Amino acid sequence: MDQHKYLKPIEVFLGVPYATPPIHSNRFSPTRTPSPWDGVRISDKLGAVCPQKLPDISNETEALEKMPKGRLEYLKRLLPYLKNQSEDCLYLNIYAPAQASFVLLVK
Template sequence: MIPLLTFLVLALTSLVAAYDGSETLSPRSVNTKYGSLRGIIVHFKTYDRGSVSSGSSKSSSSSSSSSSSSSSSSSLPKSNSQQLKPVEVFLGVPYATPPIGSLRFMPPVTPAHWRGIKLANRFGPVCPQKIPEFVLSTESARNYSGKAGGKSNAENQLPEGRVAYLKRIIPFLRNQSEDCLYLNIYSPFSQA
């Protein structure tokens, strides 16, 4: 569960970094087994390819510069900026009945059908998470917990990257509930 959560949060933070704040209601509704959905179209800002580092583009001093320059000039466009295409997004789509009451700790149950068109434009709650107290007590997490403090012993024992990661995911963990069985679906947007 933790590796999947890590992947999802990293993917989400990457999308958030490129998000330009521009979204519109999707022009279409999608029929599902349980009812109709209408999502949103999310637009991204243009970014400079030179400013995005993949981590694997370190050049070796032994490599030939003539072969690398000829291959890159033929395969890459002249422009150094890239426009990401819009994405159709369906947020908070239920995939099971909320696991509360008598359904707590039971296998998922098929969700109820809904009438009309469900607007899927807001994230559903996340499942309850155990967040280390030192992350909640730092200045950067003040809005989440209302607390502030210095470095703890636990924070000093973790790698710096892990601490930074934990602090980055706090905004995505604010809305926690046992009623957390929701999907966020991202699809390339194509105008038909």
């Protein structure tokens, strides 16, 4: 059976800023609304993640002494997305139901 048979189409907007970057003079300040942009903003790439210490899983034997196999497999899939780190990390990834498109026929 097709496991995706019942999934509905979605719209995906990646890396949408929700606040000014907390860098330089804004580093320890409360967040502020981001600056508006002109025209259409391309939102097809994930934004950076906030800085964090990543676990070292290069030696799987040692890693398995500290975590279950399921967590190790999860981290192996997740780590490529966590390598892009920056203090400029206040971005949203938005997944919304796709809007139906209607065609207006004029006689």
